Amino acid sequence: MHTPNVDYVRAKSLKEAIQHLSSKGSRVHAGGTDLLGCLHDGIFEAKKIVSLSQINDLKGIRETKEGGLRIGALTTLTEVADHKVVKERYPALAKGASEAASPQLRNQGTIGGNLCQKPRCWYYRGEFHCLRKGGNQCYAYKGENHYHCLFGSGGVCYIVHPSDTAPALVAYEASVRITGPGGPKSVPVAKFHVLPADDVEKETILRPNEIVTEIVLPPPPQGLRSSYRKVRARQSWDFALAGVAVSFKFKDGLIERARVVLSGAAPIPWRCQETEKFVLNKRLDAGTAARAAEIAMKNAEPLEHNGYKVPLFRGVIEEELSMIARG
Numbered sequence: 382m383h384t385p386n387v388d389y390v391r392a393k394s395l396k397e398a399i400q401h402l403s404s405k406g407s408r409v410h411a412g413g414t415d416l417l418g419c420l421h422d423g424i425f426e427a428k429k430i431v432s433l434s435q436i437n438d439l440k441g442i443r444e445t446k447e448g449g450l451r452i453g454a455l456t457t458l459t460e461v462a463d464h465k466v467v468k469e470r471y472p473a474l475a476k477g478a479s480e481a482a483s484p485q486l487r488n489q490g491t492i493g494g495n496l497c498q499k500p501r502c503w504y505y506r507g508e509f510h511c512l513r514k515g516g517n518q519c520y521a522y523k524g525e526n527h528y529h530c531l532f533g534s535g536g537v538c539y540i541v542h543p544s545d546t547a548p549a550l551v552a553y554e555a556s557v558r559i560t561g562p563g564g565p566k567s568v569p570v571a572k573f574h575v576l577p578a579d580d581v582e583k584e585t586i587l588r589p590n591e592i593v594t595e596i597v598l599p600p601p602p603q604g605l606r607s608s609y610r611k612v613r614a615r616q617s618w619d620f621a622l623a624g625v626a627v628s629f630k631f632k633d634g635l636i637e638r639a640r641v642v643l644s645g646a647a648p649i650p651w652r653c654q655e656t657e658k659f660v661l662n663k664r665l666d667a668g669t670a671a672r673a674a675e676i677a678m679k680n681a682e683p684l685e686h687n688g689y690k691v692p693l694f695r696g697v698i699e700e701e702l703s704m705i706a707r708g
């Protein structure tokens with residue numbers, strides 16, 4: 382680790398954790414699967430590491446009285462993937478959690494950490510002092526950009542958001558509960574991540590002394606069909622090259638509400654809003670699925686080496702919508 386003289390504290394309560402995080406250079410430690418790698422590789426430094434592991438209120442999955450779910454931020458990806466109610470009512474989330482990383486990492490990694498993890502751009506993870514680290518250029522723009530984004534760069538930074546659970550959470554209109562010195566607040570997951578044009582050095586809206594405490598899923602409406610599909614370079618532990626979370630609510634055979642959210646496409650989970658509008662009040666047949674996939678890629682801005690992602694996404698979206706159509 383490049384970090385000299387690091388204090389390591391195990392907070393006993395949320396209040397204590399927030400107090401510790403208020404001193405400059407402090408970082409939250411949940412499962413550590415991403416944090417420890419970042420510190421080891423010198424991507425950022427920490428003066429104090431604040432472990433949440435003893436705050437039991439942040440663990441576990443509970444049903445809400447409205448019929449939704451509250452998932453504590455420290456719940457592991459394995460627990461999310463294996464939970465009976467998650468699998469039955471929120472299959473896209475169960476699938477996203479089950480396909481993230483490796484079994485060992487899923488046993489250790491938490492859903493809160495999954496939403497807050499740092500991007501995987503190899504320049505950023507390497508020794509390049511790029512814009513996201515406070516430098517003055519993006520090395521990926523003219524460099525090895527095979528795995529970078531098609532949307533949302535703002536001409537600034539071309540990362541793809543790495544989480545496999547976030548697109549599903551956006552598709553289910555989930556919210557993140559955050560606590561800081563000012564008390565708790567709730568933010569839709571769709572508004573939790575930050576585009577590079579808004580702040581190139583931040584991935585989320587969190588302040589340094591704020592903690593994600595839980596994720597709240599609303600009850601799934603009647604007639605909802607949903608899924609997540611992830612394509613990776615090898616059938617191994619890789620992050621998504623292209624992925625899509627879909628949630629469609631049907632009424633009398635017509636699509637009444639749609640969410641189509643991409644992973645591996647943009648610096649945030651990317652909602653295909655034109656596609657969502659296009660499918661409204663239509664039957665989901667083969668023609669609609671093909672046209673919807675085309676519309677989703679209409680405004681893609683490929684770089685020199687990632688043009689292959691455009692037809693890949695088109696195929697993945699069309700196939701997933703056809704799968705939803707079959708019920």
Ligand SMILES: Cc1cc2nc3c(=O)[nH]c(=O)nc-3n(C[C@H](O)[C@H](O)[C@H](O)COP(=O)(O)OP(=O)(O)OC[C@H]3O[C@@H](n4cnc5c(N)ncnc54)[C@H](O)[C@@H]3O)c2cc1C
Pocket residue numbers: 408409410411412413414415416417418454455458480481482483486487489490491492493494495496497498499543544545546587591592593594618619620621
């Ligand atoms: C080899 C490898 C492969 C991986 N593959 C995938 C993959 O395919 N898909 C995928 O989605 N992920 C993947 N990951 C990432 C990792 O598994 C997940 O990000 C994991 O869920 C992170 O959770 P954690 O608890 O270990 O987070 P930590 O490492 O503890 O934290 C990650 C970041 O989030 C912050 N943080 C954590 N919890 C909170 C909180 N409650 N409030 C505020 N800030 C918080 C930390 O300060 C840190 O910056 C991979 C990681 C590795 C090392």
Ligand code: SF4
Pocket residue numbers: 500502503504505511512513514518519520521522537538539540
């Ligand atoms: S894509 Fe973003 S993280 Fe990667 S080199 Fe460019 S500025 Fe840095």
